[in-house]
Amino acid sequence: MTIDRTTIEKVMKLARLELDDTEIERxxxxxxxxxxxxxxxxxxxxxxxxxxxALERAAPLREDLADADPLERPVEAMAxxxxxxxxxxxxxAAMDAEVEEDDAAG
Amino acid sequence: MxxxxxxxxxxxRDDLRSGRVSVEAVLRGxxxxxxxxxxxxxxxxxxxxxxxxxxxxxxxALDRAFAAGDEVxxxxxxxxxxxxxxxxxxxxxxxxxxxxxxxxxxxxxxVVRRLRAAGALVVGKTNLDEFAMGSSTENSGxxxxxxxxxxxRVPGGSSGGSAAAVAAGLVPLALGSDTGGSVRxxxxxxxxxxxxxxxxxxxxxxxxxxxxxxxxxxxxxxxVTDAATLLSVIAGPDRFDSTAEDVPVPDLSGPAGAGxxxxxxxxxxxxxxxxxxxxxxxxxxxxxxxxxxxxxEVREITLPHTRYAIAAYYLVANAEASSNLARxxxxxxxxxxxxxxxxxAVYRRTRGAGFGREVKRRIMLGTYGLSAGYYDEYYGRxxxxxxxIVEDFERAFASxxxxxxxxxxxxxxxRLGERVDxxxxxxxxxxxxxxxxxxxxxxxxxxxxxxxxLPAGGQFIARHFDEPTMxxxxxxxxxxxxxxxxxx
Numbered sequence: 001m002t003i004d005r006t007t008i009e010k011v012m013k014l015a016r017l018e019l020d021d022t023e024i025e026r027x028x029x030x031x032x033x034x035x036x037x038x039x040x041x042x043x044x045x046x047x048x049x050x051x052x053x054a055l056e057r058a059a060p061l062r063e064d065l066a067d068a069d070p071l072e073r074p075v076e077a078m079a080x081x082x083x084x085x086x087x088x089x090x091x092x093a094a095m096d097a098e099v100e101e102d103d104a105a106g
Numbered sequence: 107m108x109x110x111x112x113x114x115x116x117x118x119r120d121d122l123r124s125g126r127v128s129v130e131a132v133l134r135g136x137x138x139x140x141x142x143x144x145x146x147x148x149x150x151x152x153x154x155x156x157x158x159x160x161x162x163x164x165x166x167a168l169d170r171a172f173a174a175g176d177e178v179x180x181x182x183x184x185x186x187x188x189x190x191x192x193x194x195x196x197x198x199x200x201x202x203x204x205x206x207x208x209x210x211x212x213x214x215x216x217v218v219r220r221l222r223a224a225g226a227l228v229v230g231k232t233n234l235d236e237f238a239m240g241s242s243t244e245n246s247g248x249x250x251x252x253x254x255x256x257x258x259r260v261p262g263g264s265s266g267g268s269a270a271a272v273a274a275g276l277v278p279l280a281l282g283s284d285t286g287g288s289v290r291x292x293x294x295x296x297x298x299x300x301x302x303x304x305x306x307x308x309x310x311x312x313x314x315x316x317x318x319x320x321x322x323x324x325x326x327x328x329x330v331t332d333a334a335t336l337l338s339v340i341a342g343p344d345r346f347d348s349t350a351e352d353v354p355v356p357d358l359s360g361p362a363g364a365g366x367x368x369x370x371x372x373x374x375x376x377x378x379x380x381x382x383x384x385x386x387x388x389x390x391x392x393x394x395x396x397x398x399x400x401x402x403e404v405r406e407i408t409l410p411h412t413r414y415a416i417a418a419y420y421l422v423a424n425a426e427a428s429s430n431l432a433r434x435x436x437x438x439x440x441x442x443x444x445x446x447x448x449x450x451a452v453y454r455r456t457r458g459a460g461f462g463r464e465v466k467r468r469i470m471l472g473t474y475g476l477s478a479g480y481y482d483e484y485y486g487r488x489x490x491x492x493x494x495i496v497e498d499f500e501r502a503f504a505s506x507x508x509x510x511x512x513x514x515x516x517x518x519x520x521r522l523g524e525r526v527d528x529x530x531x532x533x534x535x536x537x538x539x540x541x542x543x544x545x546x547x548x549x550x551x552x553x554x555x556x557x558x559x560l561p562a563g564g565q566f567i568a569r570h571f572d573e574p575t576m577x578x579x580x581x582x583x584x585x586x587x588x589x590x591x592x593x594x
Binding site: 003007008011012014015016017018019023026027030031033034035037038040041042043044049050051052062067069071072073074075077078079080081087089090091 | 195209210211212213214311345346348413414416417418420421428432435436437438439440441442446447448449450451452453454455457458459461463466467469470471473474477484486487488489490491492493494496529530533544
């Protein structure tokens with residue numbers, strides 16, 4: 001389990017995080033140290049033990065009815081940019097091209 | 107043990123009922139103590155925001171009710187602080203993150219609604235490690251909180267502001283959240299009681315999510331009784347959180363004074379490793395002897411998979427965090443990076459500029475652990491280790507153990523800056539607290555003594571949903587230790 005700069009750059013794209021050079025270097029170092037410590041878990045045989053489910057206690061079912069908590073403030077009060085009932089964002093088409101490129105790389 | 111300077115809930119209630127003091131005076135006194143704690147240098151830094159005019163109507167109504175002798179809620183007129191990852195309508199909810207600076211929630215957390223209905227005065231929001239990720243409150247985007255016992259030291263984390271506020275006597279009660287020890291460890295570092303309820307005991311509706319299979323809101327208080335009182339107000343099912351289980355909330359005051367006679371206390375040998383600070387081991391051993399003297403039967407037990415707990419915890423918690431924090435993309439709320447030319451750039455720059463170093467580190471590790479080709483290697487192994495840890499606890503309790511006692515943290519409060527550049531050392535602060543989160547069991551840390559003027563804590567861990575037995579044991583030990591008060 002090693003992690004290098006190339007991996008960090010790939011994960012950074014998956015995580016939608018912009019990081020500068022210093023951050024990438026530091027993260028590479030930090031992640032190596034942390035994952036190095038996590039090596040202890042490799043002692044455990046992967047077979048045999050089923051993974052824990054966080055909610056093994058049955059999640060209760062309720063009637064399938066809408067029961068929303070009404071908001072005390074309109075959503076546009078929080079929005080960075082809002083017009084005519086929509087959240088505004090720049091150039092969605094540009095994103096699509098980049099996502100395809102990222103997914104191909106990832 | 108030395109108790110914080112503020113009165114207990116019962117003392118305050120008596121004063122308010124008898125008219126010796128008004129709710130208005132209590133609030134004024136609280137706000138001026140908070141202001142004083144921040145005007146000293148270095149500032150305590152426990153609070154990120156404080157209610158000023160927001161409580162006027164509530165205070166007036168409560169004072170009228172007390173004067174008329176009307177029935178009031180169990181926390182009527184009691185000042186209380188909330189960790190700033192619990193949503194409020196009247197005060198901002200920042201999660202200690204620049205990304206949410208000034209953010210105001212459009213709804214109020216379930217626990218806050220219950221507190222208001224019980225008459226509590228929500229006086230302010232406390233500092234935390236950004237998005238509750240940290241063990242020292244140094245990862246806050248708004249500066250650190252300091253330890254009231256030594257301001258060059260950390261208060262622990264991530265609920266460091268809440269623990270410091272209670273320890274400094276600014277408020278008798280506070281809420282924190284405990285994902286891997288974030289209520290108990292700061293409780294231990296600040297010399298107050300820190301209680302993590304069972305997973306499913308308290309609604310997380312309105313608690314900003316970090317790691318959803320682990321997060322739990324819990325009380326910080328000066329005494330076990332006060333922590334239990336606060337828990338009884340916030341506990342119970344909630345139609346907005348299906349993980350808050352529909353089970354009856356037991357009477358948490360019932361076992362008061364019941365003692366530990368006949369209780370079987372398990373002491374896990376893995377929590378007393380050879381390299382544990384001998385002073386902490388010593389204080390915990392003394393506490394165990396005291397429990398024995400009070401009539402408890404003490405048995406050494408083994409929780410053999412404890413050595414995998416830190417790795418399992420960070421693999422699972424980071425994976426969940428990377429998913430939960432995907433929502434902070436600058437689209438619907440929070441600070442958006444202003445210079446982005448495409449949607450993808452909005453996401454990347456907003457997150458790159460808004461998140462602090464530790465949050466980025468955890469998002470990266472979590473994303474890596476969930477990515478194609480690594481999922482089974484990391485997240486899968488983490489969840490398998492978690493299963494083994496759950497089974498350790500199940501075996502112990504099935505063997506007749508009623509409650510487990512162990513140190514809360516391997517150290518007392520460390521110096522500010524001492525661990526910020528060493529994430530592995532920082533993570534190891536949580537070695538004794540994460541297992542209870544992984545297993546979902548309740549746990550409570552109480553002060554067990556002093557080491558060079560700094561408090562140290564011990565924790566009781568009980569079966570899932572058996573808070574009454576846990577609180578019974580904690581209260582008995584607290585009382586026994588109070589009899590031999592050893593102040594710094």
